[in-house]
Structures are given as structure tokens and as C-alpha cells.
Amino acid sequence: MSSGQIRLNTATGEWVIYAPARRKRPQELCQPPQPFPCITNACPFCDDPTRIEPIIFELPNADKTGWQTRVIPNKFPVLMPCGNSDRISEGFYISMQGYGKHEVIIEHPSHDQTPATMSIEEVKALIETYHQRYLDLMADPKIMLAIIFRNHKKEAGASQPHPHSQIIATSFVPRHRRWHEEEAQRYFDRWHRCVYCDMLRDELKEEKRIIEENDSFVAFVPYAAQVPCEVWIMPKQHKADFGSITEAEKGDFASILQRVLARLYKKLDNPAYNYVINSASRYKAEEPQLHWYCQILPRLTTPAGFELGAGISINPSIPEVDADFLRDCTL
């Protein structure tokens, strides 16, 4: 199968991925989407080895009787580990082959679980899986960025109901990420401090937007949250790179992530959401101005032409009100 193509818009500086495994003819796109398969025995991620892809990685469950997490290649990959990442001049434009990796992390053997309802130990196995796969993917020198993310429910782009996360590893750094790096660089050059460390210090002093805190992490609704009940989970220790997470931090990250997702689940009736781990791109892992964090975006509103065209979010909620709302919950 061809590796597809990645194209650069010369005017805007944005790369777009054209994934052959997801290719559709335009007329197919206006058909109503298929409903989720609701019958467990039709789920490709349930425990039947004949129906799943070759296993890349597996963690055993607590009593070693089976698997707890499993990693497989995405059956409809966005990028593929064939070809190369050389840039190709196409006259006015630039393109490259669709080199990269796209894996699915099956989070739990049970079809009906979700991190909000799992035990902390189970979420810890998930974080361990993220970490192992992250390190392995970043070991490929052609990879510039590995993005760990989770789509919860169809409205957030999930195509399978079985609990799963994904990792996409790209051979380019998108403009969106560079822009965040540049903002942090400008702040560092002015103040000689990490803007994210300063944000964390301010949030801990202000207290009013904090949802959860433990030894290693703080979860808060950002001052300028883009969507209602957006939550950032940030390590207290300055670190640009998710790959450098310690054993103690993995436990604390699992605990705070599970507790924040449980609050969203209980207070917003199991909402659709995305989360993404924003970690440094290659060559930036040791930079003093960058700081990894997990960004959780509930999908309670629909972005429209103004948001898409101007890149300005309109949030109908107030971050301090959202924080009060999410704190007021018995776990």
C-alpha cells in the first residue's frame, strides 16, 4: 500500500495529511455515518486474537491471567512506516510521503470500561503503556513529534466504542506547535523563566481554578479555557518531555487523570471529550521554556465559521464557575 502524502500550504505554512487508508470519494462523505457497533462480539478490540492486528506491545493484568493493555497498528492508519520523510519540491508547493506511525492502545480487556470508571491501577497501566510506546516511537530518528491522544465517543471522533487511545508519530512539526514553542521562547527570553511554571505558580496561589492536586501534578481549568470544563493536568516539576516522566510521577499522573475524568463523567453525564498529551518535539526535550501537559477538551459546543476562520474560541462558560462545578463532586 502507498504511504500517502503530506502537503504544505505555502501561504499558511500548514501541513495536511492525505491518508490513503482513510480515502473516500467525495460522494461517500455525505452519506450518514454508520452507528457504533453495539454488540460486543462484533468489536475488533475484544479479546479474540484472530480478529486483531499483530500485537506491538502488551501489559499483563494484575494477577497475570491475561492482558491489561494492548497496542496494535491502527487498521486505517493516517501515516505509514514505509518510504521516507524527504521533502519534495512540487514547483510552488512542497510535499512529502506519508511517513509516520499510527498505533491504537486498547486500554482494557472489557468493552464497557472507560478511564473514568477504571481503577487507578488500571489507569497506571495505561500511562505505563503510553510511556513505553512514546519512548519507542521517538527512538526513530525520522520521527519529530509523537502525539498521544484519546477520543471519547463519536461526537469527539471515536470510531470504536471499546476503550482505546491512539498515538500518531509524525516526521514534521506542525505550525501550530511551533507557534506555541515560539510564544514560550519569547516569554523565556524576557523573564528567563518557563511560562508554564509561572502559570502553575499563579494558579496554585489563586486556587480558584484548581480541581485536583497531588505530589507531582496539578489539574486546573485554564484562565483562558477555550471550551467549557477544559482541564489542563500539568507536572509540578519542570519538564519539556513526557518521555522523562518518573515512576512516582506515572502513579500520580494516573491518579489525577482518573479523578478528573471521573469528575467529568459524573458531573456532565459521561460527556464526549478529547485529550492530548502536549510534549516537546524532537531536539526540544531539554529546553528550559517548554513544559509537557495533558489537555482535556470536553466536546459540549460546536465550533462554527467564526472559530474556524478567525481561530478565536467563544466559551459560553466561565473558568472559575467550571472549576467550582467540577470540584463539587464526591468521588
Next chain:
Amino acid sequence: MSSGQIRLNTATGEWVIYAPARRKRPQELCQPPQPFPCITNACPFCDDPTRIEPIIFELPNADKTGWQTRVIPNKFPVLMPCGNSDRISEGFYISMQGYGKHEVIIEHPSHDQTPATMSIEEVKALIETYHQRYLDLMADPKIMLAIIFRNHKKEAGASQPHPHSQIIATSFVPRHRRWHEEEAQRYFDRWHRCVYCDMLRDELKEEKRIIEENDSFVAFVPYAAQVPCEVWIMPKQHKADFGSITEAEKGDFASILQRVLARLYKKLDNPAYNYVINSASRYKAEEPQLHWYCQILPRLTTPAGFELGAGISINPSIPEVDADFLRDCTL
């Protein structure tokens, strides 16, 4: 009523609007959205002066027996013309009052029309209305950017089925727009040419992504289209500012916009879409490196965690295939 607030994320450089007229408590956001009112006599935009807001602007219909387009304040404005646009230091953060303007353009007296089904003359009245309102809004020195956009159908964020566009005028330029300005500036400083003029020249030479062309405009699927059947309509004459559109160009813009929307309507069964007119922000209207254009984004796919987190689009379609598909249509 208070003017609301606009907040800056100090780390990412992104402004977010908190609109009091759209405020919801978090728990209200997880209720299913209300269906469109389908009974014409319940529509606030149909011709009953007692049910609509004060009229800001109106164009008469062809035989002068009534109105053709009407502009009213948005009943649930994102920004409000009270207060000021002074930036306020909030310790680590920066905010300002929600100063700005938000208008609704009722495009046609008939509830069941849409630009794809209107006559060219009716769409020309719409473009004339855009132009008049754009000039008037930009005459306010506190306004930095005026964004004309259209949301078609609920999936694209429309809350009323009666055909309408909107204009939001902001007292700040979002990071997203500055980044596009910076990319164009870099290109100009290197080549001493407008990147959009060069793109247009390349597209006209290549031909394969062109959908429509007339004396003043070209409509094409961009080389790096972010979504299936994305179309850019660009003036052939170099102009940064939509406000400088000529009488002849207004007619040609109406014609090409109507024809492109009619193609989408026929070929994709009246799809949800957004369009936005990307025009220069204040002080940039005369810049040689910027070029206004109308960007049409059909909503046939759902962005997920990877797109939101990494800012990378995944397009399951191929621009050249989409262009062939949209050209193959009898109007």
C-alpha cells in the same frame, strides 16, 4: 448588560471570548441541543417587524416592494458595543472587556432559500450588504478585524434555519491571523511577491484544481485543502482588503460564490458548511503581501483529538479528485 470579557492565555498567546449573552451553566451544556424550529411562523427572521431587533441596514428587493437583505444586531451577541478595548493586567494574565460588534445579515425574505438556490442578483445584494457593513464596522477605530462568515446547517453551528450570515468585529487580532500574516511577510521578504498572487498564478497554470473562473475571481480546491471539497475564492487583482472590492468585482464575486455553492449543494446533497471572508486586519489594508479570499469549508468530517491537539488536518479526500467531482455538474 455587562460587555463580557476577553482573556489571553499567556502561554499560548490565544485570546478567548467569554460572551455573557451566551452564558450557560456547565450542567446546561450536557443537555441535548434543541431541534431547529421548522414552522416558518416561529422564525424570528421572517417578515414580521414586531419580532425582530432594530434594523441596522436594509436593501430593497428588485421591484422595491419590500426588503431583500436586512441587518440586525445578534440577539445573543458574542461581543457588545459598550465599554472599551483597553487591556487590563490581571497579574500573570491579561484581559479586556468584551468590546466589539456582532450583527446578523438576513439574506433573503424567504425562509427556505439559501445562496445556492438564490439568483445571482439576490447573491449580489448579499455581497453589497457585506461590503456596506464591513466598511461601516471598520470605520470604528477600536475595531481591529471584521469577520464575515456563514454557518450552514446545525452541524456547522447554525442556530436558525432562515438564511443568514454574520459579522463579528473584534478589538484584537487573533494569533491565528497574525501567524498567517507573518508567513506571508516572510515569503514577501524573500521573493518580493504576494504568496497568494503566486498561488493563483500556479493554480491557473496547473488548471487541475480550478472549479470556476470569471473576469475577477478564481475558485479552486487548494493544493493542501484541510477538509474534503474545501474551496477558496480569490480575487485576481491583488488586494489585501475586502473593503476595496469594486462594483464590477461585487458582481463577479456574487456570481462565482453562487455557482460554487450550487455545485456543493447539488453534488453533496446540500451539505453543512462554513464560509469566511479572510480580509486584512486594521493597518494592513495596503500591505503588498496580503490578499483577501473567501474560504468555504464543508463539514463532512469530524475533527478529533489529534487535529485539536496537534493542529494537523487529516483529509480523507484528494484535492484534484474533489475538483473533478465539483466541476462535473450541470448548473
